[in-house]
Amino acid sequence: MADDDPGSLLVAKAAVDRSGHDCLTARDGDEAWAMYLEHEPDVVVTDWMMPGRDGPALCRAIRARAADLYTYIVLLTSQGSRDDVLAGLQAGADDYVTKPLDPFVLHTRLLVAQRVTTLHADLARYRDMLTQQARTDPLTGLSNRLKLTEDLTQVHARSQRYEEEYCLAMCDVDNFKSYNDIYGHQAGDQALQAVGTALAAAARSSDGVYRYGGEEFLLVLPKQSQQGAKQMLERALHAVHALNIIHSGDPTGHLTISAGISAFTPAHHPDADAVIGEADAALYTAKAGGRNRVALAP
Structure with missing residues (x-):
């Protein structure tokens, strides 16, 4: 969770904890990017406006980094900011939630995120298996x-x-x-x-x-x-x-x-x-x- 508003951050963390997930919090975009590089989380929920990197910049940085597993990104936006929603999705976000944050809505987004990241993990595993099979002799098990x-x-x-x-x-x-x-x-x-x-x-x-x-x-x-x-x-x-x-x-x-x-x-x-x-x-x-x-x- 990345948000420079302490109140919003507290509400979001409580919602994530109740959903059964581990939650790390960052108070600005630069701290969020550093934590992302260290922990490689499955999901990033980020506010649009923050000190340092803003939400879209954080999205672009995550998408530009080649990683084995997919990170699902949810962007927090103000009510009715359609242009912000489109800009955030174009920057690499997967979904958005409007403020003030509704814990139930965030919970539903995390359910979708879990399905998507699990699917990407399965695909990565299958790709690794196919890569290994393509380089293995089927009779002897040696490399080909x-x-x-x-x-x-x-x-x-x-x-x-x-x-x-x-x-x-x-x-x-x-x-x-x-x-x-x-x-x-x-x-x-x-x-x-x-x-x-x-x-x-x-x-x-x-x-x-x-x-x-x-x-x-x-x-x-x-x-x-x-x-x-x-x-x-x-x-x-x-x-x-x-x-x-x-x-x-x-x-x-x-x-x-x-x-x-x-x-x-x-x-x-x-x-x-x-x-x-x-x-x-x-x-x-x-x-x-x-x-x-x-x-x-x-």
Whole structure:
């Protein structure tokens, strides 16, 4: 509640308290803005004329601020001030109440405000869920190519700016086509899920693990040397082998993976796509060398 009239403020606070809501009060527009920034309330009820920021200025400031949740604004106006009502709504207010304040009318406005803010909170939650789903591979639960693009862009830019190194590891399930042919696609899906879980478990919390496509996975390893990445990927290869997924079509008799590692360093700084290409080329080197191994890009 923002109002420079102590009597009106007292009446309004009592009405809000009786409605079962927590109420903060401000005696001018500047104090109201500071309290809004600190507490981010669901509803702001503000007088039109106040010292500092007036009601419309407070409305515009709230609407100009990007916030996750919606703030419902009720403007207090004088009786019959139609121009004030229109100006307040154009400034961003959702509703208005005329003075002198009727506690019952304010109570009804707060009921509407609660419905609107609840709806906006639900919409924000659904947007977050859709955003997460759009960046998640539905089979493995790992991040997908869209999330990879976003994350790698940030890692690459930061590494360029601060002259830090990072590595990429392209991983591929060995002889996966024959695995699907022998055991079926449902078993193939389960195998990909198990491999993805093993890779995620082997990675650091700062690393990113992504389903790149088909039976391929990509790991983004910030602030990691190529030798450090190689040791980490060798542990990942052992973890996948330890799953003991039988594969009669593989010379080892078990499902295995191969990996190729590329590095971005202050002395070698191609663009992000080129770093991916180098990791992919190193993966082919690992495949050509007999699979179930890690190869480093030159």
